Amino acid sequence: MKKELIELRVNGRLHELAVEPNAVLLDVLRQELQLTGSKRACDDSSCGACTVLLDGVAMMSCTMLAISCEGQEITTIEGVSEHGSLAAIQKAYGDWGGAQCGFCTPGFIMTVKSLLAENPDPSEADVRAALSSNLCRCTGYNQMYDAIRSAIKAEREGSAVTK
């Protein structure tokens, strides 16, 4: 299949890439850009392990064509840390046991980033509704909920997250 030349802006860097028209964004991120934080799991658009942000909005990178993403700002889990240190939400996931096996964690964190960008002070129902986009087979949702609450508190107080 003839490849097409496209430009993708990922985590603030512009990449010029030759991609096959049927390549999904997830495969381009993982195989062309070696950004392997976003995961392929269910392969049928239900688990959310591949979630990334497009212009700040959470979407499933396994269910979109890479060439449709030209001109949009793509953020992956690799672009979440701030100045080389963990973002509040990443640190809170560690502190509160929000990650068990860790496979679904990048997708969950992107979903939560999208929620907090839209609504910096979500209610319990808002957080739980947002988490319903992603599946965790270790059943760690309650720890994630605690981690998110803690990260929101830490962001508000501008202090380090402590348990």
Place this chain on the structure above:
Amino acid sequence: MSLPPFKVLRPRSIDEAVGYLEKHVANIRVLAGGTDLIPSMRQRLFSPEYVLDLSGVAAMRGVRPQSDGGVEIGSLTTLRVIENSGFLRQHYPVLAEAAATVASPVLRNMGTIGGNICLDTRCLWYNQSLTWRKGCGFCIKKDGDLCHVAPGGTKCWAAFSGDTPPALLCLNTEIEIAGPSGVRRIPLQDFYTGLGDSYRKLQANELVTRVFLPASSADYRGVYRKLRVRGSIDYPLAGVAVVMRHSSNGHSIGHIADVRIGITAVNPAPLLVKGATDLLAGKEMNDLLAEAAGDLAAKTAKPLTTSALTPEYRSEMIRVFTKRAVLAAAGMN
């Protein structure tokens, strides 16, 4: 599973999109949010030569209230935008509520109202990989000539599984379809055929471009109830939408002036329940009347074994949800 090979066309306008459809009419599929088409292409339910990516057609997005009180919605408007639209939540609450139940929040960031209207019908024997379908035997809907759901039958019973169409039917929605010979506007009710395989009246060179909710349907109370296996992500296995308006009666809620009930996921098309208005209009809501509405809706539902739950259960849940929904719309629970 990888996607089959195809070329991608990226129009910037509706005219350009229709031009591409006309040129490649024999072998093209339309990509809006991608949440229906891309998984289906993985399963080789579609292997088109061309994919028409509409994401660059800005004119097809947006909720635009009209001066007469109605509203026009671009077909590429995401379900998330519809769910969060203050105008729709206030004036057409049944649509906002139904949109908010589709799949998951992340999938609603992607999926569009046009895509939900055009959603392919679903069946246990159809939404499977090529290997699975080859192993179990192809069916009428794709590559075969028999039906596993109704053995011996020649009709396809795949269930229409969109959440917003029953709400849109209750709101007397019209849709605009653009094609090579111009645009036409039809009632949504006339869009569906009632067949599982060729389920919609849309030619391969046509595109659903706009959705119109009339002013006459504004400000009805609305309720949508959905049956699914998990609380999120899943398609409906039965769904009921109700819109209701009461005659004003001083301070208290009056008699039902008008009501419509729509059901989904239990037939090859979303359907309005015939006779619902005659049954309920002019009366005051009570449990017996709600039971009767439930019985009527359950008679309209004709589910077969197309999904993980049994037809008997889905039919019963149409009855239960209809009862609860009409009571809720009347402010009684």
